[in-house]
Amino acid sequence: MARVDEDGYFVIVDRTKDQINTAGFKVWPREVEEVLYGHPAVRLVAVVGQPDAYRGEVVKACVVLKEEHRGRVGEADLVAFCKERLTGYKVPRVVEFKDELPITAAGKLLRRLLKN
Structure with a gap:
């Protein structure tokens, strides 16, 4: 998936196969x-679609915290952070x-290993 930036250049946004379909809404990881x-606590993150019987998929965030923030x-902290910045269906469940x-x-990144 790509978009055109303000200078007219194409910018790759994400891979189409990584798109998450949650209750009919499309989410780009x-x-x-x-x-x-x-x-400030997040060192690494990968977002994937996790199969869900009701929604098709739900947004799942796999997070590696910085050492000083572990525990x-x-x-709840990360979900609240996302709720302030994302539309509801994009917030990780x-x-x-x-x-x-x-x-x-x-x-x-091996996203397929994170889906289950």
Whole structure:
């Protein structure tokens, strides 16, 4: 997926296959990730769609906290942070804390391993 910037250049926004469809609404993971990266406790984040029987998918954020914030910042803190900055359907319904995110030898994120 791409958009045209103010100078007329195409900017890659996200991969179409990574788009999350939650209750008929489209969510781009990168948009939610950019908001979460604005939280001072977040070191790394990856947003994926988690299968949901009612909505099709829900927004799931897999978060690695900075060492000094571990045990101090919880799911409710990050959800509240997102609610102030995102439309309701884009706010993560699931926040999973991890020690690291799965990446390939080339440094690419393995999103498929985070969906379940």
